[in-house]
Amino acid sequence: MSEELGTGAENTWCLGCGDFGILNSVKNAVKELEERGIERKNLLISAGIGCHAKIFDYLNLSGLYSIHGREIATIQGMKFANPELKVIGFGGDGDSYGEGLSHLIFAAKRNADITMIVHNNENYALTTGQMSPTSVEGFKGPSTPKGSIEEPINPLLLMLSSGASFVARGYPGKMKHLTELIVEAVEHEGFSLVDVLQPCVTFNDTYERYNESVEIIDEPAETRFEAMELAVEEDRVPIGVLFKEEKDVYHEKVYPEFNPVKDKISKEDRLKRIEELIKGDE
Amino acid sequence: MDRFTYIVGGKAGEGVKKAGSSAANLFRKMGRKTFELDDYQSLIRGGHNFSVVSSSTGDIYSHYMKADLVVNLDGRSYKIHKDHLKEDGLMIYNSGDTEDGDGVGLPIDELSKEYSKSDLIKGVAGIAVLSYVVGMSKDELKKLVEKEYSRGVEENISFAEKIYDAAEEKIDKKFELDEGEHSLPVFSGNQSLSLGASAAGLDMYIGYPMTPASSILHFFAANKDHLKVMPVHPENEIGVANMAIGATMPGARVMVGTSGGGMALMEEAMSLAGMSESPVLFVLASRPGPSTGVPTYTEQADLRFALNQGHGDFPMIVASPGSIEESFYLTGEMLNMVWKYQTPGILLTEKHLSESSMTVDLDPSKVEWASSKEFEGEDYKRYEVTEDGVSPLKFPPSEDVIKWNSYESDEKGITTEDPEIITEMHDKRRTKDETIMYDLKEINTVNEFGEDGPVIFTYGSTTMSVREALKVGDIEARVVQPVYLRPFPIWEMDEYMDEDVIVVEQSSTGQFATLLREKCRIVPKTVIRKYDGRPFEPEELAEKLKEAIK
Numbered sequence: 090m091s092e093e094l095g096t097g098a099e100n101t102w103c104l105g106c107g108d109f110g111i112l113n114s115v116k117n118a119v120k121e122l123e124e125r126g127i128e129r130k131n132l133l134i135s136a137g138i139g140c141h142a143k144i145f146d147y148l149n150l151s152g153l154y155s156i157h158g159r160e161i162a163t164i165q166g167m168k169f170a171n172p173e174l175k176v177i178g179f180g181g182d183g184d185s186y187g188e189g190l191s192h193l194i195f196a197a198k199r200n201a202d203i204t205m206i207v208h209n210n211e212n213y214a215l216t217t218g219q220m221s222p223t224s225v226e227g228f229k230g231p232s233t234p235k236g237s238i239e240e241p242i243n244p245l246l247l248m249l250s251s252g253a254s255f256v257a258r259g260y261p262g263k264m265k266h267l268t269e270l271i272v273e274a275v276e277h278e279g280f281s282l283v284d285v286l287q288p289c290v291t292f293n294d295t296y297e298r299y300n301e302s303v304e305i306i307d308e309p310a311e312t313r314f315e316a317m318e319l320a321v322e323e324d325r326v327p328i329g330v331l332f333k334e335e336k337d338v339y340h341e342k343v344y345p346e347f348n349p350v351k352d353k354i355s356k357e358d359r360l361k362r363i364e365e366l367i368k369g370d371e
Numbered sequence: 372m373d374r375f376t377y378i379v380g381g382k383a384g385e386g387v388k389k390a391g392s393s394a395a396n397l398f399r400k401m402g403r404k405t406f407e408l409d410d411y412q413s414l415i416r417g418g419h420n421f422s423v424v425s426s427s428t429g430d431i432y433s434h435y436m437k438a439d440l441v442v443n444l445d446g447r448s449y450k451i452h453k454d455h456l457k458e459d460g461l462m463i464y465n466s467g468d469t470e471d472g473d474g475v476g477l478p479i480d481e482l483s484k485e486y487s488k489s490d491l492i493k494g495v496a497g498i499a500v501l502s503y504v505v506g507m508s509k510d511e512l513k514k515l516v517e518k519e520y521s522r523g524v525e526e527n528i529s530f531a532e533k534i535y536d537a538a539e540e541k542i543d544k545k546f547e548l549d550e551g552e553h554s555l556p557v558f559s560g561n562q563s564l565s566l567g568a569s570a571a572g573l574d575m576y577i578g579y580p581m582t583p584a585s586s587i588l589h590f591f592a593a594n595k596d597h598l599k600v601m602p603v604h605p606e607n608e609i610g611v612a613n614m615a616i617g618a619t620m621p622g623a624r625v626m627v628g629t630s631g632g633g634m635a636l637m638e639e640a641m642s643l644a645g646m647s648e649s650p651v652l653f654v655l656a657s658r659p660g661p662s663t664g665v666p667t668y669t670e671q672a673d674l675r676f677a678l679n680q681g682h683g684d685f686p687m688i689v690a691s692p693g694s695i696e697e698s699f700y701l702t703g704e705m706l707n708m709v710w711k712y713q714t715p716g717i718l719l720t721e722k723h724l725s726e727s728s729m730t731v732d733l734d735p736s737k738v739e740w741a742s743s744k745e746f747e748g749e750d751y752k753r754y755e756v757t758e759d760g761v762s763p764l765k766f767p768p769s770e771d772v773i774k775w776n777s778y779e780s781d782e783k784g785i786t787t788e789d790p791e792i793i794t795e796m797h798d799k800r801r802t803k804d805e806t807i808m809y810d811l812k813e814i815n816t817v818n819e820f821g822e823d824g825p826v827i828f829t830y831g832s833t834t835m836s837v838r839e840a841l842k843v844g845d846i847e848a849r850v851v852q853p854v855y856l857r858p859f860p861i862w863e864m865d866e867y868m869d870e871d872v873i874v875v876e877q878s879s880t881g882q883f884a885t886l887l888r889e890k891c892r893i894v895p896k897t898v899i900r901k902y903d904g905r906p907f908e909p910e911e912l913a914e915k916l917k918e919a920i921k
Contacts, residue, residue: 098785130768135617138777145774146786151767153620153775154786156643159613162605166617166625169601170575174621174767192613195606349574349601350622350766356572356740362597363570363735367556 094119098146107287110261111208112144115177117264118271119150122175127275133167133174135160137184140215141208141287144179158189165192165201171350172202172340175275182209186222186244197253197280202338204274204281209244210289218292230292245320248282249313249332255281256316257330260303261288262296266328273330279338286326302326309333372548373428375505376435379497380421380452381444383414386494390442391422392728393498393519395557397505398426399730402551406835407728408434408906413582413666419447428551431729432694433839436908439546440504442497443469444479461544463500465493475541482533486526495520495527499534505548509535555730560695560720560832561586563731564654567702569598570738574623577603577611582666583722584628584656608633612640616649620775622766624706624741628654631673632663638680644715645685645800647775648754648762650743652702652709653717656725659904668904669722671831671877674886677719678857684797686804688716689857693818693834696731698724701854703738710741712761712807719856721877723906724832752782756795760803808858816860817853824848825920826867828895829875830856830883836907837875837916844913846920856886864891871896873919875912878902 094116102108123129134152136142137160145154155163164176180186185193185207196203212230213219219232223244227236248256255277259267267285274281286303288295306329310316316332354362375398379390388409398405405426412418423434437457443449446468453473456462464472467480479496483489495516502512512535513528520527558566565576565587578588591602605611608629615625629637634655644651655677659670677689688708692698702718709716746763751771755762762782765773774784779796781787820838824847829837834852841848851867853860874895876883879902887893897919901907 096785128768130770133620133767143786145776149772151769151771151773153617153647154777154780154784155613155617156639156777159609159640159643162610162613163617165605166577166614166623167620169603169614170618170623170625171621171767191606192610195610343595343601343603347599349599353572353574354599359572359598360570360735362599363566366566366594366597367733367735369556 094149096147096149100147101143102140103291105290106140107210107261107285107289108140108144108208110264110267111206111285111287112147114261114264114267114271115144115148115206117268118275121268121272122275125276127175131174133164133176134179135163135167135176136179137181137189139181139184139213140210141179141181141184158184158187158192161185161189161192161196161205164203165196168201168203169340169349172348173351177204177206177275180205180207182207182211182223183213183221186242194247194251197248197251197282199339200252200254200279200336202279202340204283206271206274206283207244207285208287209284210287210293211241211295212289212293214289214292228293243320244284245331246317249317249320253282254279254334254336255330256332257282258284258286258328260286260299260328262300263303263305263328266305270330277333279336286328299326303328305329306331372546374425374431374435375546375548376423376425376438377501378421378423378438378441378452378455379444379494380419380441380448381493382416382490383411383418383420384416384490385444386491387420387444388422389519390494390497391424392557393515394424394501395728396519397498397501397515398424399555399557401548402553403428403548404431404551404553404555404730405557406431406434407557408723409726411667419451421448421452428549431839432835433906433909434727435910437910440501442500444493444496461504461542477534477537477541479534482537483530486530488523488526492526492530495531496534499531500538503535503538504542504545506545553730555732557728558695558731558733559586559726559728560698560724561656561726562590563695563733564692564698564702564718564720565590566733566735567699567738568626568652568706569600570735571703571706571741572624573600573626573706575601575603575618575625576627577605577615577625578628579605579608579611579633581630581633583658583725584630584633584654586726587628587654608636609640612637612651613643615651616640616644616647619649619651620767624710626652626654626706628656630656630658631660631676634673634676634680641715642681642683642685643777645681645683645687646777648713649715649775650709650713651715652706653715655717655719657719657721659902665904667722669832669877669906670902670904671721671833672879672882672902673719674856674878674882677717680717685800686712686714686807687857688712688714688807688855689719690716690855691719691831692724693831693852693854695724695727695729696733697854699731699733700738707739707741710743712803713743713764714803719831721832753784754780754782754796754799756782756799759806760799760801761806804858811855811858811860812862816855817851817863820850820852821848825873826851826870827873827875827916828883828887828893833875833877833907836909836912839909840907840912840916843909844917846913846916848916848920859886859890861891864893868893873916874898875907876900877906
């Protein structure tokens with residue numbers, strides 16, 4: 090574990106929270122990425138609002154602590170402005186699969202070159218355990234005292250059908266594996282989603298369920314359709330990279346060879362171009 | 372003849388707007404100044420659209436609704452514009468769609484039938500008739516059509532010539548227009564403000580389509596490779612505003628644009644920009660509300676909405692240009708402002724300013740290139756408490772850790788709930804607000820037109836209407852137009868406090884008048900309001916002003 094990646098901020102997650110495993114995996118992934126030549130200064134992070142988002146204060150990396158569900162848009166803005174940066178967004182299930190769902194779908198659709206790590210604990214923990222988009226039917230929380238009457242959404246299926254070019258699922262109980270997934274997701278050029286099955290010891294303790302059911306898959310599915318089949322398996326929970334494909338990324342389709350911040354044209358050049366527009370066809 | 376007004380009307384899909392903008396260019400080439408209003412409905416085919424182009428050898432700030440020449444491309448247009456003709460004006464109707472009209476009937480339907488785009492081509496009739504009655508030769512018309520209607524040019528020229536021949540045969544009236552001395556380009560308010568932002572170093576424009584702001588997005592999309600301003604069209608306005616905030620962190624100069632409904636969606640991010648101190652410039656192009664309202668028309672009922680954007684206390688700058696020319700310079704200035712103070716700003720316009728076009732004199736070299744206070748030294752703190760409340764910026768990639776935050780945070784950007792730090796950070800932002808006000812006192816924040824006479828307060832596009840009304844009504848008055856609306860330039864208002872003030876605005880409740888009362892205890896004697904979606908007409912407004920002054 091790399092202590093220097095901490096900030097000294099007091100950690101307020103519950104003892105045993107799955108978020109610790111995610112935090113440590115991220116720290117290890119950052120070290121590994123550095124080994125592979127991606128400098129720490131080129132990493133930029135963002136987070137939504139919720140228990141997951143406290144990771145922003147615990148990681149000594151530059152970034153912008155965003156608002157509920159909007160970190161997905163925040164990191165795309167960062168990336169488009171300066172494509173040499175590698176951007177990582179942390180979201181929760183209520184955050185990325187609820188409030189910010191439209192941003193997630195469209196980020197996948199346009200293949201924005203970003204990485205989203207979603208701490209999926211199947212409830213709204215920071216607001217005391219209400220049902221979330223991924224809560225199982227029957228989930229009891231303060232807003233559903235008799236149990237949720239809604240079926241959960243399957244985020245991986247949703248991402249696969251939205252055109253995501255990298256879809257993975259990890260589990261903090263398998264930290265080394267999760268670290269590898271994060272490294273691969275950040276290295277992937279294009280939209281990457283890592284859905285992390287995060288046990289919430291206080292409101293939704295899923296350690297037992299997932300310890301029994303997760304199973305590491307070694308290879309991604311050959312096709313998007315086969316990945317969808319992996320995503321809906323019920324007798325086991327496959328973790329690993331479900332699907333991965335190479336395709337053009339958004340910012341390079343807009344400007345193949347231009348970084349808006351780094352290659353900004355000079356004032357003189359800009360004014361000359363404006364004069365041309367003003368003069369028009371005179 | 373000095374002032375000349377041309378109206379062309381027809382169904383959506385008949386090339387009405389193009390018949391308007393081509394006319395504006397025709398007048399421009401005669402060295403005249405022009406003002407063009409496009410009145411269109413929220414539909415793609417049918418209905419009634421019209422363009423009014425008024426021109427003059429001298430300054431002109433508004434269209435006029437009494438026209439010298441009206442060209443009606445269909446029957447409905449004739450019925451609507453019957454009353455818009457001057458006594459000695461010339462009315463042209465489509466004899467294929469109007470029986471027994473007053474004026475001159477031309478067989479527009481019959482002649483357009485043989486062309487592949489028989490509806491869209493009809494607009495060319497407007498420009499052909501205009502060319503004939505102002506004394507242009509058929510050859511000059513051909514050249515104009517070649518330039519203005521380059522797509523399908525042969526058919527367009529052929530049709531234009533047939534209309535010209537028909538006009539020559541049936542019309543026995545001509546207008547001799549004075550040539551002017553200007554050679555200025557014609558731009559819409561949205562084009563002008565987009566150019567102004569570009570001249571201040573804009574790197575990115577992010578927008579989701581919404582009338583009357585959409586044409587800003589279209590402008591940057593069309594000029595993507597020429598201007599190197601990256602256009603982005605995301606999933607919704609929430610995505611727009613949050614992407615913009617993210618893009619400012621590595622240093623991109625970003626502008627976003629929308630109308631009222633979209634601004635409501637951006638409001639959450641507006642507050643985030645206030646807290647995280649993100650320099651984003653928002654363009655709020657108003658249209659009549661509430662809700663969907665009347666999408667393609669004009670109103671000034673978003674003033675309070677603009678001034679009160681965002682939950683919580685934070686500094687914000689709101690300014691509204693009073694002309695299409697001013698929208699160029701002010702937008703450049705506002706991009707500088709938001710970067711200088713690292714806080715959000717709103718450029719408030721209305722449909723009438725955003726989408727009307729006029730001849731403008733734009734000098735990009737007069738616009739400052741937006742810059743910011745940048746950090747030098749060691750131990751970087753994003754929210755360092757400084758004397759003026761503005762913390763130096765550092766952009767990633769950097770060896771220093773740079774943390775921006777939506778939560779209240781310490782100077783380093785780490786979330787806090789500490790009462791002392793909360794107080795300290797509130798004070799920091801408030802200090803910044805005071806710095807902004809202090810600096811605004813040094814620059815022009817209020818425009819004044821006229822030397823003597825009663826005081827007329829107005830703002831935004833209504834300023835153009837008032838100035839034209841004073842001209843046509845030969846009224847002596849002082850027009851006071853606050854350009855900056857937040858912070859409101861109360862320091863400029865002392866001399867008006869004891870005057871009998873008249874307010875002119877386009878809001879049913881008089882939002883601007885109540886703002887004057889609230890900010891500087893000016894209680895207007897008369898508030899002239901208009902809220903039918905249409906801008907003021909100068910001759911009508913002149914009558915109202917004369918009554919108010921009496």
